[in-house]
Amino acid sequence: MPLIPLRLTIPLRPWLAPLRWLTAHHWLRAADVDACLRFLQPAWALTRIHARVEARRWVAEDMLAIRLRPNCNWPGAQAGQHVQLFIERDGVRLSRSYSLTAQADGCIEIAVRRQPEGRVSAWLCEHLSIGDCVELGAPYGELRWPQEGAVLLAAAGSGITPLLGLLRDALGRGFSAPVRLLHFVREQGQRAFVEELQQLQARYPNLAVEWAVTAGAAGQRLNAEQLHAWREAHVLSCGPAGFVEQLRELVDGQAASLQVESFTPPQWRAEGERRPVRLQFFRSQREAVGDNQVSLLEQAEAAGLKPEHGCRQGICTQCTCQLLEGAVRDLRSGEISHEPGQSIRICVSAPLGDVRVDL
């Protein structure tokens, strides 16, 4: 039984400021302070975001919704954002990114799709229990609900999760323009949050939800006809890279606005001829022969480094580091960065020639 309830850490937050000052000036060790705080409340920490599992429920055959109560270091999040969740298994720290599906009463909800081979998702689904603590990163993500006008939400698989977070928030704030949610799943049992979505449909007449099952000969696919009546709507989409690319092509500039996010890294476009380059990782004092078509994150990992990262798609900023020398190309836009000291996201930056980075 914790000595201090987790809720009480919120009003006690100002008390941490002097402790942070003392650790910043090396009068105390952060690890010792954390150990004391953990003794009082297992999810309390000086700066890190820990959260206690409050509830768990299956919302599809392969998807588990987990309600978490973060400690006082949680900065708050916007609907549609994601968080990095960290666990330790056999002494190895592992992390995955999950979208927020709801926020209420100081709690957040994430939904974890169980991947048969997934080291993190399988463990969370099988072993994470009510009362356990996990560590979270700061929220990130740029999907935003439009101010006004009809909205089309197109999701595939677990891409439903950030869109559901946005939808719940918008309807709760009184959004009254027509909204259509299309959710593509491989199997019938993978339709997620069916009950909640049906309840939302019954409560909000401006919402229409449709599911499309893609497996089998009669499987339904995303097509131009489904989008035709919504040509001038604001379109938000989330799913695997292939799905959002197809949607982008079908929409082809006809939507009022288009926001997409994919949870698998897109296929980066190669540019110019493949050639070897010299990579210098300044902080770790390592050098490697690299490739001008591959992201610096992958190449640093191949060289034995473990740079911090999250989404691997240029969204979360966790992999940001300084370019010290040379030039890099943004694999998404082709934009070149060459200023020494400039911040770059190494998951989406490939070296143009020899480079030195602060890793």
Ligand code: FES
């Ligand atoms: S890992 Fe998220 S921006 Fe690079």
